[in-house]
Amino acid sequence: MRSRRPVPTSGTGMSQTAPQSYDVVIAGGGIVGAACALACAQKGFRVALVERELFGSGATAAGMGHIVVMDDSEAQFALTRRSQQLWQTLCPTLPSTAEYETPGTIWVAADDEELAEAERKQFWFAEREVPSRLVSGLELTALDPNLRPDLAGGLLVTEDAVVYPPTVALYLARQAQSLGATLLVGHSIMNLCDGEATLDDGTRLRAPKLVNALGADAASCTPGLPVKKRKGHLAITDRYPGFVRHQLVELGYLKSAHSVTADSVAFNVQPRRTGQILIGSSRQYGNEDSAVDQAMLASILQRATLYLPALASLNVLRVWTGFRAATPDKLPLIGPFPGDSTLWLATGHEGLGITTSLATAELLAAHFTGTQPAIPPEPYLPARFAPAPTPVTILQEKL
Numbered sequence: 001m002r003s004r005r006p007v008p009t010s011g012t013g014m015s016q017t018a019p020q021s022y023d024v025v026i027a028g029g030g031i032v033g034a035a036c037a038l039a040c041a042q043k044g045f046r047v048a049l050v051e052r053e054l055f056g057s058g059a060t061a062a063g064m065g066h067i068v069v070m071d072d073s074e075a076q077f078a079l080t081r082r083s084q085q086l087w088q089t090l091c092p093t094l095p096s097t098a099e100y101e102t103p104g105t106i107w108v109a110a111d112d113e114e115l116a117e118a119e120r121k122q123f124w125f126a127e128r129e130v131p132s133r134l135v136s137g138l139e140l141t142a143l144d145p146n147l148r149p150d151l152a153g154g155l156l157v158t159e160d161a162v163v164y165p166p167t168v169a170l171y172l173a174r175q176a177q178s179l180g181a182t183l184l185v186g187h188s189i190m191n192l193c194d195g196e197a198t199l200d201d202g203t204r205l206r207a208p209k210l211v212n213a214l215g216a217d218a219a220s221c222t223p224g225l226p227v228k229k230r231k232g233h234l235a236i237t238d239r240y241p242g243f244v245r246h247q248l249v250e251l252g253y254l255k256s257a258h259s260v261t262a263d264s265v266a267f268n269v270q271p272r273r274t275g276q277i278l279i280g281s282s283r284q285y286g287n288e289d290s291a292v293d294q295a296m297l298a299s300i301l302q303r304a305t306l307y308l309p310a311l312a313s314l315n316v317l318r319v320w321t322g323f324r325a326a327t328p329d330k331l332p333l334i335g336p337f338p339g340d341s342t343l344w345l346a347t348g349h350e351g352l353g354i355t356t357s358l359a360t361a362e363l364l365a366a367h368f369t370g371t372q373p374a375i376p377p378e379p380y381l382p383a384r385f386a387p388a389p390t391p392v393t394i395l396q397e398k399l
């Protein structure tokens, strides 16, 4: 991993601009950067949060907003579960526009093999005190009557929630501002290293702690970061209140979300407070074109109607794409960047960054204050991807 990006050397007038000083400068005003800004401001740090477009306009606006506890690994579980608990604490303070609801997730099993997976998952959650229960095929259709009747059953995880992420990002940024944070919107960060952030208008922000929270664009300011863009599509329907009652996800989703190379589509549908239905989702590597891919969209809708046949008669209003920030081991990068003692990372959250934003911010603030975090920080440290030192071979000279 390298830490530098070439600084423009002429025509910027940067050298004439007096730098502004902060304790922490955070690059990127998505939900992760905004949550970090609030957590740092709550600890008394003087914070600047810089966003080139609008708060919550990147992957945060494109995401589904499913606050979901996951069991892919102990580290993923710890981060998602801790974050879910932080969401539960935050929830009463959120504005109604955050649309926070707790419909729960039903992991839908299409056959006996997937039902066995639901049972394994239920046992795993029970051991870790996550409320969940198995449901039969019959009960499944009672819980969500538009599901096709021949499904094997599923697992209901009751504390999983949904939220409208962009309004939460804005809310968190504004809360940080109310504690003294400076919000800089409409500015691109051109350079972020050695205790200084340089903006596109030449403004220089100095801080002993810089945070790269640029999501899928993280490598643009920190070249060599192991963060790749993973494209996703979502569609939203007109209002059909009650058509879907829980976040419905096929258990086959685990197989497709786990593939780190192939394109994949899985049934993942969410009821919105407005009565609309959010339909996902796809995962693609190596496609950085944000245009909607009609073939991919058709696959998503086909997959969804396989589980919810009546969906075929509903109107889809809008379709969009977004980019997840994927790392090779499917865990985010949270902590100090090896090679620049001023640089910290809060990126690489792939398809779970809405869920894990709050625990990420909590971990980062614990790093900064030197306090014991609620969960072990080690699995997320960026140093895990630092190149191993090259072994030195000592050649004995022949005399």
Ligand SMILES: Cc1cc2nc3c(=O)[nH]c(=O)nc-3n(C[C@H](O)[C@H](O)[C@H](O)COP(=O)(O)OP(=O)(O)OC[C@H]3O[C@@H](n4cnc5c(N)ncnc54)[C@H](O)[C@@H]3O)c2cc1C
Binding pocket: 027, 028, 029, 030, 031, 032, 033, 034, 050, 051, 052, 053, 054, 055, 056, 057, 058, 059, 060, 061, 062, 063, 064, 065, 066, 067, 068, 187, 188, 189, 190, 213, 214, 215, 216, 217, 220, 221, 231, 232, 233, 234, 280, 281, 321, 322, 323, 324, 325, 346, 347, 348, 349, 350, 351, 352, 353, 354, 355, 356
């Ligand atoms: C289709 C899809 C569905 C998803 N569904 C879910 C879900 O259900 N649940 C879940 O938990 N997660 C979900 N995610 C993942 C989630 O959306 C992301 O992990 C999360 O939004 C990442 O937030 P972030 O703040 O790291 O990145 P972003 O929201 O992308 O924020 C980064 C910000 O940095 C800004 N920026 C970039 N470059 C610069 C620069 N040079 N200078 C200044 N600013 C810059 C961008 O404008 C952007 O606002 C989904 C993602 C997609 C694409």
